[in-house]
Each structure stands twice: as structure tokens, then as C-alpha cells.
Amino acid sequence: MKSQDVRKQFLDFFESKGHLIVPSAPIVLKDDPTLMFNNSGMAQFKEYFLGLGTPKSNRIADTQKCLRVSGKHNDLEEVGIDTYHHTMFEMLGNWSFGDYFKKEAIHWAWELLTEVYKIPKDILYVSVFEGNPDENVPFDQEAWDIWKTLIDEDRIILGNKKDNFWEMGDQGPCGPCSEIHVDIRSAEEKALVSGKSLVNNDHPHVVEIWNNVFMEFNRKADGSLEKLPAQHVDTGMGFERLCMVLQGVQSNYDTDVFTPLIREIETITGTKYTIKAKDEAEEKVNIAIRVIADHVRAVAFAIADGQLPSNTGAGYVIRRILRRAIRYGFTFLNTKEPFIYRLVDTLSAQMGGSFPEIRSQKALCSNVIREEESSFLRTLDQGLVLLDAVINTNSGKIIDGKKAFELYDTYGFPIDLTALILSEKGLELDEKGFQEQLQLQKERSRAASKVTAGDWNVLVEDDVQEFVGYDRLKHNVKITKYRRV
Ligand code: ATP
Ligand code: MG
Ligand code: MG
Ligand code: MG
Secondary structure (H helix, E strand, O other): OOHHHHHHHHHHHHHHOOOEEOOOOOOEOOOOOOOOEOOOHHHHHHHHHOOOOOOOOOEEEEEEEEEOEEOOEEOHHHEOOEOOOOOEEEEEEEEEEOOOOHHHHHHHHHHHHHHHOOOOHHHEEEEEEOOEHHHOEOOOHHHHHHHHOOOOHHHEEEEOHHHHEEEOOOOEEEEEEEEEEEEOOOHHHHHHOOOOOOOOOOOOOEEEEEEEEEEEEEEOOOOOEEEEEEEEEEEEEEHHHHHHHHOOOOOHHHOOOOHHHHHHHHHHHOOOOOOOOOOHHHHHHHHHHHHHHHHHHHHHHHHHOOOOOOOOHHHHHHHHHHHHHHHHHHHHHOOOOOOHHHHHHHHHHHHOOOOHHHHHOHHHHHHHHHHHHHHHHHHHHHHHHHHHHHHHHOOOOEEOHHHHHHHHHHHOOOHHHHHHHHHHOOOEEOHHHHHHHHHHHHHHHHHOOOOOOOOOOOOOOOOOEEEEEEEEEEOOEEEEEEEEO
């Protein structure tokens, strides 16, 4: 089933169940102090749960453009490394505002997945909230009883507060949720593990696809829960993950949402994307291609919604995403000229039907991306020359953290690239020295209060993240770790 049909069938299904179909809200939020980007379908309906407005209909469904790169939901460092977290993705959702509740929501989710999309029942698992007496939240008996009529009990997994209880904040509407997971492991992969339930991302091919949240409580200031006068349903299903299941592949990147972009990247860069990398070198190329195919969507959709790359706030986040893509191309695909902007044509041809803004803003998107690419590639070029000079004048294996910091701070050369190049040459970065310099610089900028910093500098801003070093090594690619300032 083509991705376009997957999207259409979702919306048609909920329309047939009396839902009003509404367009996606913009991906960039301009008037929400708590959120930079739309990171879930419910964000645009938040006020209805708080009782602050009246929805156009008490049943709504849509597909929402989401971006999870900052704040509470930040998947950036997984993107490209795994095959099912994206920066920008579509969240298919249906809502009940004080109308239907658990019974209908669960029955419809099941009907859609198993009868309309015809997903075999024996690859599905569901989770139900187990309850937490310490925090005064009960086991979701009602959801359990409903699921029991649809699926074998050994496929119903109990989930804890972290995964199966949703709260808007310290206070306010909240409630248990039921997630639906799909097991798309091959027979070979299944043979490797026996018996154990693999729900909750224990295996890359057992993936959460749909979350159904049942808002039935109000958390009061003293922490206690009371029943809400009206109960609500809020669901979100990952569109690209659903396409993966329905197209019988094991990676979102092997669906037709991504393959046109990947083919284009292969053509432009003369590289090859392999479904299963046979060695580390191939996996690095794969990761780079996935990063670029993913990030161009995030950046183009943000620009189309009016958020240009810049040095502060949301613009800085967008710039950083684009630079991550440029850097992966530069390092692993050997791209020394701008090329990501050329993918905008493919993207707009593919997504323009559902999201007209990506078609009408095509020229703006590609021009802005090309400019960004040119200037960052110049920075990378200069940085490489300077780094060579540092290496040549260095004695011993360890490169002074202060020198690396100078490259980072004065010339905007990314520190993880420095570390990567050094490791390829059998050298090491003095990370401690680098961190000390970073700390000193941070204190200087704090002292100077809010300053607009140069590229790759630490910004003294809420929700912008600060580089704090590497914390893990996966597939031999160093993951840059950030934390909120
Ligand atoms: P995960 O545990 O896989 O990170 P989540 O629990 O954070 O997902 P929810 O907040 O429940 O996700 O969002 C609803 C649905 O949106 C998920 O079930 C999943 O299918 C999809 N989804 C969430 N994050 C991403 C992402 N970064 N890229 C693609 N799809 C996503
Ligand atoms: Mg997540
Ligand atoms: Mg989850
Ligand atoms: Mg979830």
C-alpha cells in the first residue's frame, strides 16, 4: 500500500466514524511559550483539554507534522542511527473531546489496524497501565477488560508510569494510555530470542506504532487525582512506522516516504544505500544517507512554515539540524559542494499533495538551504586547514583541548568533527581541556548576560542545548550528547 493511501485510509476511516478532518497545524509554534515546535498531534488541541475553548467538533482526526528535536521530546541523536525515530514525522491522530472514551477508541484502533489495514493479529502487542499506588493512580482495569475481548491475554503487557501514564504537566488533565506495538522481526531474528516479551524497544524490530491516551483525571496542586467532569481521548500513530509495517519492510527508510529521497541522494553523491550493511564502512554511509533524507524534511518543512535558520531560538535548532546533515555528508559521503537543497524538488513532488506549503515555498526552501550549505562548507574547509596545522605542530598523540576549543569557538568548527578526524588519524582529543575552556566561555557569556553567540557557541537561552561531550558509542559513530541549559 502506497504511503498516500495509508494516510488517506486513516482519515477516511475516522471520517466514517463521525470525525471532522482538520489540517495539520504548523510545525513551528509562534505563540506557545512552553513549546518551540509542534511535537505531537495534541499540541494544537491542548486548550480544549484544559477547558479553555470549544473545538469545532467533539470528534476530530488529522495528520500532524511533528518535530522532536528540543525540550522534553528530543530524538535527534537517535535519528539516522536507528531506523524508526525521525526529527520530522507525521502523527496520525483521532480525538474525542468529552465524547467517546476507551471502548470506542480501542475497538476502532483494532478495527483499523486488523480489518482495514489487515495487519496480522499475531504480530501485535498492546500495553495497559499497571497502576501506581504510591502516586494514587489505579491500574487501568477498564482498558484491560476491553483489550481482553480482542487479543490474547499474553499479548497484553503491563506498562509503568513512564510509558503508560500521560500528564500534561505537574497539574492538569492526565490519564493512562494503551500503546500498540508491532513485532516485525524476521523468523531468523525471532529464533535468536525466545519467550521474552519484547515490547518497549528491546529490539529494533519491535516498535511502538500507536499511543491511545485516555484523559480521565485532573491532577490537583496537592498531587491528588480527581475524575474529570468530561473524559477525552487523544491518540497518536507514527505514520512512517505504520507505512513500514504495511509495506512489509523493516525500516522506515525502506518505505516510499523515504526511498525517492534516498535514490536522489545516491544519484547526486554516487554512493549506495544498502538495506543491510555488510561492514562498518557501509553502515556509516547508510547512517549518513538516513540522516540527510530525514533532516532535509525537517528543515524544509520548518522553512516552509516560516522558520529560517538563524543564530538564536528555534532558528538555531533548525540551523543545527541542517549542519548535522551537511557534516554527515561531508564526512561520510565526501560531499564538498552544496547538494541537500537539490532534494527539495523530490520532497515537494512527493509531499506537496498533502502539504501544499512545501510546494508553494519550494524555491524559498531550496535557496535558503543552498546558502546555508555554502557557508557551512566554507567553515568546514577552513577548519580542516586549521586543524591540519594544529596536528602538524603537535607533539605526541593527544591534541590540546584549548586548541580544539579555539577552532570550535573562533572558527565554528564542530568539536565532534574534530574528534572524528583525530581518531581517524590515530590521535586523541584532550576532552577535559576542551570542557574546561567551554565552561570558562560559558561563564563569560553568562556574565555578559544574554548575548547572541556565534555559530556552535553555547547560547544562554531556554531550550537550546549545550554540548556536554560524548556519552556513548554506537555503530562506531560517536554520538554527540547535549543537555538543556
Ligand atoms: P518511542 O517510545 O518510540 O520514542 P514515544 O512513546 O515517544 O515513541 P509518543 O509520544 O507516544 O511516542 O507518540 C505517538 C507515536 O508517534 C508513537 O507511537 C510513534 O509511532 C510515533 N513517534 C514518536 N516519536 C517518533 C519519532 N521521533 N519519529 C517517528 N515516529 C515517532
Ligand atoms: Mg520517544
Ligand atoms: Mg514510547
Ligand atoms: Mg508512546
